Amino acid sequence: MLDDAPLSDADxxxxxxxxxxxxxxxVTDGDPVRLRFFTSAGELPACGHGTLAALALLAHQSGGDVDVTLTAGRRTFAGRAVRTGSLVAAEFDPGPVTLRGPGTAEYRAVRDALGAAPGTIADGAVVASSGRPRLLGPLATRAAVAALAPDLDRLRAACDDHGLLGCYVHSAPDDDGRVAARMFAPSIGVPEDVANANSTACLAAHLARFGRARVTADLGDALGRPATVTATVRPDGAVRVGGTAAVAGPLLL
Incomplete structure (x- = not known):
């Protein structure tokens, strides 16, 4: 994460x-604070874990807690960060989530590219969007999620063909609402994401229809960089997504 500077988009x-x-x-300071997100493939209108990182930086720079208005893409929304020692707990409003059942062709194309072991695919796949659609694909167990080794070229083609951001694969939630999850998004230059807050918010909105108001997702284990994201659906249907971060210090590029 960087303070914004007079860089070109190629930079x-x-x-x-x-x-x-x-x-x-x-990050460009102001009211609201402006955020822009980039992968190697280009600019994104939103990035959940990037938003959490930006909130952690703002709290670190202020030396205290922050309640701030942010703007990214075409959205203006609220974010909050609370410092506890060297850690910052942050959360934000990811916006409304839309949900629909997947079409047969798009579901089969993505499912087959994932290469899940026989008998591990669970029912209940859904296409969810908090700005861009992605497939939420349930697997039966945490071990099945960990064992995935998708054909990324095939997955990218499937997502491109059906206008999907990627595929967020998750285990069945345990009694506390905890899941193992992995996010594959080769179409935006991210073979696998170390964390994905917006997709976790989408999963929370989906599971809230079945009476589960809170989800905790463990991500990044397959990359050796474990991360945890939480998402809560309020009684009015609004979603809040958050996590805890530490600001490591400046990075010289």
Whole structure:
């Protein structure tokens, strides 16, 4: 994550490559604070874990808690960050989530590209969007999620053909609402995401229809960079998504 600067968009696309990250978020101070998100493939209108990182930076810079208005893409929304020692707990409003059943062709194309072991695919796949659609694909167990080794070229073609951002694969929630999850998004230059807050918010909105108001997703284990994202659906249907971060310090590129 960088304070925004007079960089070209080509420069911004190079930053995540040089930093060894999936995304980079560029922050311009103001009211509202402006966020721009880039992968190596180009600019995104939204990035959940990038938003959480930006909130952590804002709290770090202020030396205290922050309640702030943010703008990204075409949305203006609220974010909050609370400092506890060296850690910052942040949450934000990802906006309304739309849900629909997947078409037969798009579901089969994505499912087959994932290469899940026979008998591990569960019912209940859904296409969810908090700005861009992605397939939420349930598997029976955490072990099945961990064992996935998708054909990324085939998955990219399937997502491109059906206008999907990617596929967020998750295990069945346990009694506490905890899942293992992985997000594959080769269409935007991210073979696998270390964390994905917006997709976790989408999953929470989906599961709330079945009486589950809170989801905790464990991601990043397959990449050796474990992360946890939480999402809560309020009684009025609004979703809040959050996580805890630490600001590691400046990175020289």
């Amino acid at each position: 911004r696309r190079r930053v995540p490559v040089l930093a060894g990250t999936s995304h980079a978020v560029f």
